[in-house]
Amino acid sequence: MKHTLTISALALMAAGAAQAQELRFMCYQDGVECEAWADAFATFEAENDGITVIVDEVPYAAIIESLPVQLEVGEGPDLARVTDYGGLARFLLDVRPHVSDAASIDARYGQSLAWSRVGDNAADGIYHIVDQLTATGGFANATLFEQAGVDMPGPGATWDEWAEASRAVRDATGVDFAMAIDRTGHRFAAPAISYGAALFDDDGHALVIDDGFRAFSEQFVGWHADETMARDVWAGAGGGTYQDAAGEFINANLVMYYSGSWQIGRFDRDIGDAFDWVATGGICGPAACTGMPGGAGIVGFNHTQHPEAVAKVMEFIARDDVQAQVLARTRNLPANANLQAEGIAYEGVSDDVAAALTAFASSVPGFSDTAFALQGYQFNRAVYTTIPARITQAIVGELSLDEALERLEQDVADAIAAAQ
């Protein structure tokens, strides 16, 4: 009798172990994203008996550097929060066959879902759910404008108008810099598209140097020569190194800063009441007023032992109520169309932050298709890292602009060829 009980207990434990599915979720956070998801997963686990999601918080560098190596050798987590959809595309799990309502996910996340439908991935696959839509755009120091007595350009203002106004404010107030753009091709792409750059050829290959791209490049290099742009940001580094100018903006040493919505939380925390700042939304060129979309999303990996469980997590993450709850805490923009229409009731945000979030959110629907296409391009990282390397050479006079643009086109082509 004793033996029978023991064997039964062991059999039950074995069956339980076989049913229990533990999923590892590698997560990085700009603010409190991982904490918000860890809390949300408590609800998921209550609704899905036997599935546990363990959130492993890691630095962003681990997502960029370690995760691809782990995946390459068939290791790594079941889920992760990533930004490089194109680079990781071949490792991603298509959850479409496992979710109960794929059409609803398509309808709500349609535009961003395309970002990982690249290479050999299915054209209708569901590979990721964006939980932090970002949009590039400008920030202006309203207090400096007020002190200088210069009218701040309004919605729909052009890059030229912003440059002129920012120079006037800089000269009147004595701060060091009029304008700055983060040193990355991602930020550079938005004004280039606004100046008419098509970026892709008819076959969908980047990078095409056309009149629009050349026009903004010329303008950008010129703005460095006449010191409209903070030289320290682009000329202060080499290669494809990323560099931002947030520190100068926070120190009220910069009039207008082109970065993105992910800076809102940092500005709210670090600037506080020191001065007033506003988000400018999209800035216009002759052809468009676009910014660049981007952002982090949650993906499942095709090496997972539990694809159905991963799909359940992804479907949970995509739910409107779950997204609304997490976004309210993380203060990020929604990629979910329903939530974009309804708006998010952000928790405990100041008026400046609320206005900035609204300005960025309302600018996204006006973004150009080219901007979305570049964000979903499999080799967009080659474009993003090569632009600063070559344009900087033109800024510091190592190459003429024509030589730099020729090299830029060749570098991207070489990098793509080497990867294929």
Next chain:
Amino acid sequence: MIGAVRLIYEGAFNLFEGPMRWLQRSLGTQRMVWVFLLPNLLIFGLFTYLPILLNAWYAGTSGDRILLGDRPWVGAANFATLLDCESYLNPNSCRRDLFWRAVHNTGWFVVLQVGFMVLLSLIAALILNRNIPLKGFFRAVFFYPVLLSPVVVALIWKWILQRNGVLNAGLDWAGMGTVNWLLDPNWAFFWIVFVSIWANMGFYVLILLAGLQAIPSDVYEAAEMDGTPAWRRLFRITLPLLTPTLLVVMVLSLIRAVQAFDEIYVLTGGGPGSATLLLIQYIYDVGFATRPRQFGLAAAASLMMAGVLMVLTLAQLAATRKRGEDG
């Protein structure tokens, strides 16, 4: 207590005596040496020779995959790409212009950094070898930067040299105007040489000091009795007797200069433009920092660099040997 420790110590060694005797009987005295060498050879082979072989293999492949099996074999294509140039003296005429800019920058960096480093280290060592006040303190001052992490060194100098840094604050206070030290290509190059010398000089001063102290004092005493002037003693006694040490310093500093990366990467990031881009950073950028990662090209560049380093080292060693034979 000491007796107990000694017993344990001896016991531990005696534990090996039996197996060792058995091994020696089985293998013979001649082969026994391999038993002692094997662990070291295994570690060396695994962590040094195997990576070199893997690097050579990667240099012959293409693609952005990590596993060798997934990488297409392209033979010498990566080397051909790097060497595709109309004129090696003009990087703009090369297909991989940044590689050749890095080669040129590294060449200048090595010439200037090694040249000034050896000269300044020698001067400092000669001064510190004399009976000057606070000699110990000054020796410590020269050696202190060697103890710092290269990243710390770079950050300290970045705070000094940046637009609103300490140096510009001083110049501004003195009414001399300010300079964007790290945004001007020439100044940026000057500062990477300067900072690199500042950070590493102490190590070479120490080696040269040891060399100076190894010169027998009776040689100087005899020269002094003969009324030999100080400058003649320097050129006829000190420098000839210090030559072997100087050659060691030159070989070490040359290898280190070609490998320079961390301080410069943090200080300038290779910029402005490619003004301070050196070979190691080029290899890092191509292999790891840019996407898609071009491991094959990076491996080929590193093999070429290793080849040049080997030639330079062998040339210096040959010069040392010749000098030894002549002397």
